[in-house]
Amino acid sequence: MRRFTDRLKETPSQTAGPYVHIGTTPGFIGIGGVYPADHGAVMVNESARGERITITGSIFDGAGAPLRDALLEIWQADANGLFNSRSERRGTADPGFSGWGRQPVDLETGIYRFETIKPGRVPYPDGRLQAPHVMFWIVARGINIGLHTRMYFGDEEAANAEDPVLARIEHKMRLPTLVAAADVSTYTFDIHLQGEKETVFFDI
Amino acid sequence: MRNAPTETGPFWPRDLDWHPKALTPGYKTSVLRSPQKALLSLPNTLGEINGPLFGHNMIGEFDNDLLINFARPGETAIGERIIVHGYILDEHAKPVSNTLLEVWQPNAGGRYRHVKDGYAAAIDPNFGGFGRTLTDDDGYFAFRTIKPGPYPWPNNQNDWRPSHIHFSVFGPGFAQRLISQLYFEGDPHIALCPIVNTIKDPQAIDQLTAKLDMDNTIPMDARAYRFDIVLRGRRSTLFENRMEGN
Numbered sequence A: 001m002r003r004f005t006d007r008l009k010e011t012p013s014q015t016a017g018p019y020v021h022i023g024t025t026p027g028f029i030g031i032g033g034v035y036p037a038d039h040g041a042v043m044v045n046e047s048a049r050g051e052r053i054t055i056t057g058s059i060f061d062g063a064g065a066p067l068r069d070a071l072l073e074i075w076q077a078d079a080n081g082l083f084n085s086r087s088e089r090r091g092t093a094d095p096g097f098s099g100w101g102r103q104p105v106d107l108e109t110g111i112y113r114f115e116t117i118k119p120g121r122v123p124y125p126d127g128r129l130q131a132p133h134v135m136f137w138i139v140a141r142g143i144n145i146g147l148h149t150r151m152y153f154g155d156e157e158a159a160n161a162e163d164p165v166l167a168r169i170e171h172k173m174r175l176p177t178l179v180a181a182a183d184v185s186t187y188t189f190d191i192h193l194q195g196e197k198e199t200v201f202f203d204i
Numbered sequence B: 001m002r003n004a005p006t007e008t009g010p011f012w013p014r015d016l017d018w019h020p021k022a023l024t025p026g027y028k029t030s031v032l033r034s035p036q037k038a039l040l041s042l043p044n045t046l047g048e049i050n051g052p053l054f055g056h057n058m059i060g061e062f063d064n065d066l067l068i069n070f071a072r073p074g075e076t077a078i079g080e081r082i083i084v085h086g087y088i089l090d091e092h093a094k095p096v097s098n099t100l101l102e103v104w105q106p107n108a109g110g111r112y113r114h115v116k117d118g119y120a121a122a123i124d125p126n127f128g129g130f131g132r133t134l135t136d137d138d139g140y141f142a143f144r145t146i147k148p149g150p151y152p153w154p155n156n157q158n159d160w161r162p163s164h165i166h167f168s169v170f171g172p173g174f175a176q177r178l179i180s181q182l183y184f185e186g187d188p189h190i191a192l193c194p195i196v197n198t199i200k201d202p203q204a205i206d207q208l209t210a211k212l213d214m215d216n217t218i219p220m221d222a223r224a225y226r227f228d229i230v231l232r233g234r235r236s237t238l239f240e241n242r243m244e245g246n
């Protein structure tokens, strides 16, 4: 049996810096001719099952200014709660939906936007169902290690009320920082790096 | 002897003292961009244990050759020709195969091909400054490029970045997602750099420093640098989360 006392150290993180687009979304800054498209720009094809939704918002620094050089990635289950991943053992995820998306914020306005589908519910390790949610990972200049958070849906009050992750948040006044406001099929999810409305970030 | 495939177990927690802290005042931009409240620790759920799936069909033939992937036919980028290669492993030294590695960097003069970079150094018309590759079954990767130049940046009045290549790695679980920077052995700017020095442990900084690799240098052509990357490893699930009676 393998012993785990002599583990290697994980490679330490460094900031993605202001020029993250060159390596991750070159088309977004007008560099064509190398990749056919920006990886992660499209998550959904015509055959994807589930409700089409838009997730949009901004990321604010401690002075209340929107970040204009950030990159976001999201990862989520399909409409049936399955992940399009090689280690998904519960079934086969929807081939029309990648589950993973990557978008920069706009260089001028700081607004990001994902076109995706509403995810199904996924069990917690103890078997209870989590509320529908989307995992977020945020990198930018000045962020030394990528920030993990989750977006929950404002129109899923009953599911949110029994979600095992939300239940772990001791300061209940911080819960709204993880819940996106719903307007038909558009969900607005603003992220605050500091201040009274500081988003709950996770050590996963 | 294991009751679950290693691909489905939860990850070891991150050693957050090995990584830079969020708030590192020597790197001024972190001051307003660092969360001030404690991170909430979560057990890994299926979402963190799983991660997106990318196939070899997304990778173009020259995606890992920055010398030519943006250059006009028959031309190459200007600068010191180098090969950067190594293995992506997990914390148990197990190869991380078929995982996506993306890189980006400035040109030999320290200038990025980016609308927001106004540094005086000239753009190289034959250099885009980015590439990508998937590791093979042994976790091995290689790319060819030019050695990036140092460049000045607004922080203190005279801060210069060491030569560096930015990189992004996935791994099979979303919790392994990592972006960092590769430095080059012997560069005096490493010790002076406020971004490097967000990392406190000199051994951790050494882990980001690629080593000159004469054995794999191609005579009369390109020098090699060796750089291994370690992603989080999965815990043993041998006696964990086993329901009574199972």
Ligand SMILES: [Fe+2]
Pocket: A017, B161, B164, B166
């Ligand atoms: Fe850089």
